[in-house]
Amino acid sequence: MKTDxxxxxxxxxxxxAQPLPVGRRLLPSLGWxxxxxxxxxxxxxxxxxxxxxxxxxxxxxxLPVAALATLGWHWLLRTARPASPTAPSRRRLExxxxxxxxxxxxxxxxxxxxxxxxxxxxxxxxxxxxxxSALALPALLLAMRSGQGLPVGSARQAGAALGLLAGCAxxxxxxxxxxxASPSFVAVWYSCGILICMAAGAALGTRKLxx
Numbered sequence: 001m002k003t004d005x006x007x008x009x010x011x012x013x014x015x016x017a018q019p020l021p022v023g024r025r026l027l028p029s030l031g032w033x034x035x036x037x038x039x040x041x042x043x044x045x046x047x048x049x050x051x052x053x054x055x056x057x058x059x060x061x062x063l064p065v066a067a068l069a070t071l072g073w074h075w076l077l078r079t080a081r082p083a084s085p086t087a088p089s090r091r092r093l094e095x096x097x098x099x100x101x102x103x104x105x106x107x108x109x110x111x112x113x114x115x116x117x118x119x120x121x122x123x124x125x126x127x128x129x130x131x132x133s134a135l136a137l138p139a140l141l142l143a144m145r146s147g148q149g150l151p152v153g154s155a156r157q158a159g160a161a162l163g164l165l166a167g168c169a170x171x172x173x174x175x176x177x178x179x180x181a182s183p184s185f186v187a188v189w190y191s192c193g194i195l196i197c198m199a200a201g202a203a204l205g206t207r208k209l210x211x
Contacts, residue, residue, distance in 0.1 A: 022080045022150065026162075029146040030169055033139020037173035040135055045177035061175035061186050064100050068194065069168035071096055076161035082153045090157075093164075097191065104187020119182040125189050128178070132193030133200070136163075136170035140201055144208045152209050159205015160198045167197030 052058060075089035108116045122128075143162045152158040171190050180186070 022077055025146045025150070026076075026143055029142035030139055030165055033136070033142050033166060034169035034173055036138045037135040037170045038176060041131075041173045041177040045131075045174075047177055048179065055181070057179070057181040058175050060181060060183055061178065061190060062172060064186060065168050065171045065175065065190070067096055068093070068100075069165060069172075072161055072164040072168060076158065076165065079152050079154055079158040079161055080150050082151050084153060086154065086157055100191070101187050104183040104185075107183040120184045120188065122180040122182060122185045122189075124178070124180060125185070128174075128180070128185075128189040129193035129196055132167065132170050132174050132190065133196040135174055136166040136193075136197045139169045140166035140197060140204070144201075144204050147209055150209065152205075155205045155209040156202045157205075158209050160202040162205065163198040163201020164194060166201065167194035170197070 048058060071089070071093045075086065075093055078084050078086040078089045108119060111119055140163055143166055144159070147158065147162060150158070171194060174193075180189075
């Protein structure tokens, strides 16, 4: 049989390739993780007063977290496609994080000198990264379980991206209870918590996502 005829025979009835079920597999896990983190944050810490949502207090935290989560999702989609370049997604994420740091720390210069350290440290600077990373643990473990078997190109990068998304889910939950309202606090301490989640995700990803 000629090669062309063999190819035509094998291709009969073959439709377009199905898209990778990344969203279908991972979004429910991340959603359940966010819900659990929200319940824990509101129960153990207590919610912000309703009036706070008419002020910048929660939005200073929620908007950067949403931006990082969006860029992290695009990075994850890249890692879930073998041989797909991930560097552009990583660079966009790095630029966004750098912009967050510049805006957050730059806001300190608008304050009187004696108010800068209190704005940076707030009242919960040491609690924030630890609490955020603890709240992210359910989302991270659920997402790791759901992500097993995906054809990831780099297990470490895919794990880090899942850690980022779990950290953002926890940060969005924690923001509903966190009283801090300084952009510099968010830029430093929320970022530390999310980076801890990324490191944990990268370590777990090399074991759970390799195929």
